[in-house]
Amino acid sequence: MKALFTNAMLGLVALSCHQSSDVPMTEWQEQGIASYAEIQHGLPTYEGVTGVYKRKNEANLTVSLAEPSVVSVADQEYGWGYFQFPNIYRALDGRLVASWNMGADAAESYGKGLNSFAVSSDEGKTWEEVEGEMPLGGGLVLKDGTSIKNHTPVALKVSELDLPKPVDSNKEAYGRSFAYYRMSELPDTLRGVYIARLSPGNSRWNVEHNVLNDPEALRYTDGNLFPVVWWGDMRIEADGSVATVTYPSFYEVSGKVPAAGVSFYRSKDGGKSWDIVSKIPYQPDLKLDSNGGKRLSLGFTEPAFEILKDSTYLCVMRTTDGLGNSPMYLSSSDDRGRTWTKPQVFTSSGVLPKLLQLDNGVLVLASGRPGMQLRFSTDGKGHKWTDPFEMLPFEGQKEQVSCGYPDLLPLGPNRFLVIYSDFSHKNEKGEIRKAIKVREVTVEQVE
Incomplete structure (x- = not known):
């Protein structure tokens, strides 16, 4: 116990190098999940803080969260979809780039580039919105230096398409209506996947319409539009292949389309063609998930995917x-x-999870709604997680305090940035406006 405490204090000294001397020190005792049926507020870390996380009274992690850095504040009140869904990446010139959505959260906005962005030249401490095109960078960098990323084209009007008879149709909880079609029977523009590619030396991304080898896959209409959606994290495997877990993933079962699961694909040619490998069908735990049997269309969605150090x-x-x-x-x-x-159920809530394994072995999970949370795992498998570190207060709030969609960017073996939206930010006039924020987080295991 003495050795653990000493190591924890040494970790705090190292962590505090990234914080000002007046940042308060604290200690967190793990509480665990009391019930999956109720939302349980985690550890309040709304401002800069450094401390030791303890599990069964033994130090497990030293964690430091910097003061939030404001990327941008809305100049007026905006509805849902605007000033939301942020992303962050490192540009080829070394600067950091943060972007966020400035359109409706609907198929009508897909592929239209409705976003704003800001850049940082000091590793995320300060940000500036600039004119022109977003700096080149982002995506998954392949072994030959090429970068690829998913591209979502503009959704097409159903009334202008020659479509076969749908396999099935239904509605889901947000009021949207879906009709499902076999991808193999659709016009060419609605088949396959769209990938953006940035080759070394090029000055812009080029969009490719590539092959998706999945004979059972279905595509869907969303109201009066037909989107081609194929979203998910890409990772490079040990042999250089590219793996991805994607959504939405719909398949026909006995003439009906059950709630979506997710699908795992692999590309051996740098993203030019993709082969179905396996599926994770929707399998709710009806004992721990009270709504598990009520989902008609969207079952498992927004998968985060990571290849851990032990493969x-x-x-x-x-x-x-x-x-x-x-x-x-x-x-x-x-x-x-x-x-x-x-x-397996392991939280009581959460949307758009993001996973990042740091070089020091700590696995990071960011997710939101309600609020915005960070969790950490040190077991090498992602089976056991800390209590959530809450970055926004949500208790007693009638409205959402964030869209809940984060993104993560590593800065070093024990440091990363998390970007998120804050709907309760006060501007210089004291007005409540949506804001995009970034925080630097440093985390170390206590040996």
């Missing part, structure tokens, strides 16, 4: 869908995605 493939999936705050599930594979464990 385990980890997938974390959202279920929150307008029925109430529903849990996130996790599943893992030890055979490169050919088979997956039965998904």
Whole structure:
């Protein structure tokens, strides 16, 4: 115990190098999850703080969260979808780039570039909105230096398409209506996947319409529009192949389309063609997930995917869908995605999870709604997680305090940035306006 305490204090000294001397020191005792049926507020870390996280009274982690850095503040009140869904990446010139959505959260906005951005030249401490095109960078960098990323084209009007008979149709909790079609029977523009590619020396991204080898895949209409959506994290495997877990993933079962799961694909040619490897079908835990049997269309969505240091493939999936705050599930594979464990409930809520394994072995999970949370895992598998570190207060709030969509960017072996939206930010006039914020976080295991 004495050795653990000493190591924790040494960790705090190292962590405090990234913080000002007046940042308060604290200690967090793990509480665990009392019930998956109720939202449990985690550890309040709304301002800059450094401390020791203890599990069963023994130090487990030293964690330091810097003061939030404001990227941008809305100049007026905006509805849902605007000043939300932020992303962050490092440009080829070394600057950091933060972007956020400035359009409706609907298929009508897909592919239209409705966003704003800001850049930082001091590793995220200060930000400036600039004119012109977003600096080049981002995406997944392949071994030959090429970068690729998913591209979502503009959704097409159903009335202008020659479509076959749908396999099935239904409505989901947010009021949207879906009709499902076999991808193999659709016009060419609605098949395959769209990938943006940035080759070394090029000055812009080029969009490719590439092959998706998945004979059972379905595509869907969303109201009066037909989007081509294929979203998910990409990772490079040990042999240089690219793996991805994507959503939405719809398949026909006995003439009906059950609630979506997620699908695992692999590309051996740098993203020019993708082969289906496996699926994680929607399998709700009806004992821990009270809404599990009510989801008609969106079951598992927004999967986070990471390849861990021991070669385990980890997938974390959202279920929150307008029925109430529903849990996130996790599943893992030890055979490169050919088979997956039965998904397990491990939180009471969460949307758009993001995973990042730091070089020091700590696994980071960011997710939101309600609020915005960070969790950490040190077991090397992502099975055991800390209590959530709450970055925004949400208790007693009638409205959402954030869209809940984060993004993560590593800065070093023990440091990263998290970007998120804050709906309760006060501007210089004291007015409540949406804001995009970034925080630097440093985390170390206590040996």
